[in-house]
Amino acid sequence: MHTSLEVRFRGKRLLIDFGEDWLPHAADLHVDAIVLTHGHPDHAWGLKRGAPCPVYATEATWKVISEFEIRDRHIMQPGRAFRIAGFSVEAFAVEHSIRCPAVGFRVTAGKKSFFYAPDIVAIVDRSAALSQVQLYIGDGATIERSLVRRSGEYVIGHTPIRTQIGWCEKEAVPQAIFTHCGTEIVSSDPAESLARVAALGEERNVQASIAWDGLEIDL
Numbered sequence: 001m002h003t004s005l006e007v008r009f010r011g012k013r014l015l016i017d018f019g020e021d022w023l024p025h026a027a028d029l030h031v032d033a034i035v036l037t038h039g040h041p042d043h044a045w046g047l048k049r050g051a052p053c054p055v056y057a058t059e060a061t062w063k064v065i066s067e068f069e070i071r072d073r074h075i076m077q078p079g080r081a082f083r084i085a086g087f088s089v090e091a092f093a094v095e096h097s098i099r100c101p102a103v104g105f106r107v108t109a110g111k112k113s114f115f116y117a118p119d120i121v122a123i124v125d126r127s128a129a130l131s132q133v134q135l136y137i138g139d140g141a142t143i144e145r146s147l148v149r150r151s152g153e154y155v156i157g158h159t160p161i162r163t164q165i166g167w168c169e170k171e172a173v174p175q176a177i178f179t180h181c182g183t184e185i186v187s188s189d190p191a192e193s194l195a196r197v198a199a200l201g202e203e204r205n206v207q208a209s210i211a212w213d214g215l216e217i218d219l
């Protein structure tokens with residue numbers, strides 16, 4: 001399925017992203033708020049016909065999805081922590097797309113924080129985004145082959161898992177899970193992909209693995 005992550009803490013539920021695959025399930029959503037990383041179809045278009053709760057996104061993302069039938073809209077500014085449904089959520093600009101400027105989210109609940117960036121070339125302010133983070137949830141488009149392209153003064157696309165594990169090592173993030181997997185992972189033997197990612201993590205002292213639809217973890 002397209003990207004969507006539900007975060008639960010003390011009876012509150014926050015949803016991050018809701019890609020187009022999820023559109024038929026939009027009416028069954030029982031969450032307190034939704035935040036969107038960017039306006040690409042595989043992250044936001046499940047909300048085309050509206051949302052049953054407040055939705056938070058950057059101004060750039062709202063421009064891309066202005067036609068959507070969402071009534072309760074909130075604008076997030078990168079670099080400022082927002083209190084959303086009992087969570088502290090801070091957006092950090094990431095390089096990924098020119099048309100659909102993207103952010104990653106640093107989410108804190110209680111004493112735990114994680115960072116979530118399903119589509120990413122680079123985090124603009126990486127040290128701040130990953131400081132005191134227990135878990136990095138990143139872009140599983142490719143394991144080692146780069147899908148980063150240059151477009152004028154911008155870099156766009158997807159950074160390989162290997163590079164993202166390197167960021168975790170540098171910023172002392174102990175655990176990484178890769179989601180939104182590309183064909184390299186989806187079309188190969190799951191055990192083999194998991195072993196490759198775990199081995200790359202071991203080289204860098206990061207516990208690294210791959211997510212799957214329905215995966216639940218306790219942080």
Ligand SMILES: [Zn+2]
Nearest residue numbers: 038040097119
């Ligand atoms: Zn994207």
Ligand SMILES: [Zn+2]
Nearest residue numbers: 040042043119
């Ligand atoms: Zn995507």
